[in-house]
Amino acid sequence: MLSRLGRSGRAGVRTFANDIRFGAEARCLLMQGVNVLANAVATTLGPKGRNVLIEQLLISPRITKDGITVANNVQLGNRRQDMGVQLLRQATNNTNNKVGDGTTTATILARGIACQGMHVLRQSKVNVQLLREGILEGSRAVCDALGEMSQSVDTIGQVEAVAKVALNGDERLAELIGDIILELGDSGVILLKESHSPFDEAKIQEGITIASGYYSPFFAKQSHTLELENCLLLLTLAKIDQVEQILPALELARLKERPLLIIAKNFGSDLLKILVLNNLQGRVQVCAVKAPSFGDEQCEEMEDIAFATGGHLLEDASSLADLSEEDLGEVMEAVVDAKETHLLQPINVNEEQVQCRIQDIRELIDEAFTDVELDRLKTRLGRLQGHLATIFVGGTSELEVSERKDRFNDALHAVRVAISDGVVPGGGTAYLRCIPVLDELPPTDIMELQVGREIVKDALRLPCYTIARNAGVDPNEVLRRVLKGSGNYGYDAAAGEFGDLVVRGIVDPTKVLQSAMTSAAGIASLLATTEVLITKQPTKPKIPKNQVTKDLAKLVGM
Structure with missing residues (x-):
């Protein structure tokens, strides 16, 4: 034995x-x-x-x-x-x-x-x-x-020259990028999306961008980018550990059949697993994003986002429990990738409050002493002003659209660094x-x-x-x-x-x-x-003798 x-x-x-x-x-x-x-x-x-x-x-x-x-x-x-x-x-x-x-x-x-x-x-x-x-x-x-x-790069003509090289000599596409830079300025945000027609098109949209992406790539499933249309927005400075804390927001999103984007100070690991599982099971489409910056700056930037999207900033866990529909912001579309979150075309925004906020920031800019403080305030101002361009890349086939998107992406990166460093x-x-x-x-x-x-x-x-x-x-x-x-x-x-x-x-x-x-x-x-x-010495995986399993193994190259 x-x-x-x-x-x-x-x-x-x-x-x-x-x-x-x-x-x-x-x-x-x-x-x-x-x-x-x-x-x-x-x-x-x-x-x-x-x-x-x-x-x-x-x-x-x-x-x-x-x-x-x-x-x-x-x-x-x-x-x-x-x-x-x-x-x-x-x-x-x-x-x-x-x-x-x-x-x-x-x-x-x-x-x-x-x-x-x-x-x-x-x-x-x-x-x-x-x-x-x-x-x-x-x-x-x-x-x-x-x-x-x-x-140095001082003219739009020079910008177009940089873009033209990255686009393999395509003057028309280079001029399209030049026109957008002229409209938005060198710090404007430009997104790339696939067009449903064979033609390229650029649209200037109202929106804001924050330098923080999704907490887990599983929120985006197969793609690297998550797009949420007609999206509700929950903004809080609380750390969310339990799903019970956001149940009111999830229930509102479910009743309205709309996706929910949560921007919070932090998330518990168990909660993230539940949210990802919820996505995979197709209940409520939800995505978790970490709030940008830290400390007092984080609070100010989150307040800016709340003003710009027509929502309220919930500062602690107790306010989450008393959440109402008016506390949630709304945007026509939210685009989230690993590094950034773009909130496009806010709905039900109080323009008077936004303009007052913009005026306050301009006054702070006049009183700023350091370059770091000045850059931060200008970033906040640009976010509240909310201009963003989307280039819809066209083509006659999926292969062509994919190849052209790669070239557009290279050209945009090249233009950015050319403007900053010559x-x-x-x-x-x-x-x-x-x-x-x-x-x-x-x-x-x-x-x-x-x-x-x-x-x-x-x-x-x-x-x-x-x-x-x-x-x-x-x-x-x-x-x-x-x-x-x-x-x-x-x-x-x-x-x-x-x-x-x-x-x-x-x-x-x-x-x-x-x-x-x-x-x-x-x-x-x-x-x-x-x-x-x-x-390591290669080892040959043992494949069961079941014919279906053999076929699957052959399909993935085993």
């Missing part, structure tokens, strides 16, 4: 062995994955870059030229190679999170730096930490040079103009530092080279002619001509190129200096 128990106990334990690779072999496996990802992403760079078609389970494929979308969909079956993919993807995600554009450029630079770094390690014994320091030093010098080269010549020319800066750095006797600088210098040629190659011309000849020139002289890949790129409206946001360089150097230097690679 004891022996049988021992055997059955051992049989129920699953063991995993680690696969360990060292030195050049480990780096070679990582580089194989890096090359796959970089080759897939690089095809999208430039005005004549190619599209990438991505399979999606059970729905139509997706077509895109967006670098971050391509990078996030590359996954390799070999775990060791896939670790290279994951590391390089960090460079794209870091750039995308900071500036929302430049992911393809970051990928190309990171692959170039990593490849050169690994080549150096194969040739001789070097101090890898000093090599990494040399690469990072070179990237910092490039970022400083880009900052000095930057030109622009430099596009087409990879700005990076080429940074090469002399690296040559002028103070000489060093440490071989690894100098090699690191040279690695960065070689990588700076890659964006221009890739754009020319995607355009179907001789990339070496393009590089030679652009390097021979100076200033804004570069290659216009869309027209197939050389000239002053700034005059031609081919510019890149300075911050995008700086962020791409910084992210690429950091990730690539870690890749190049990796010595040991540890992965």
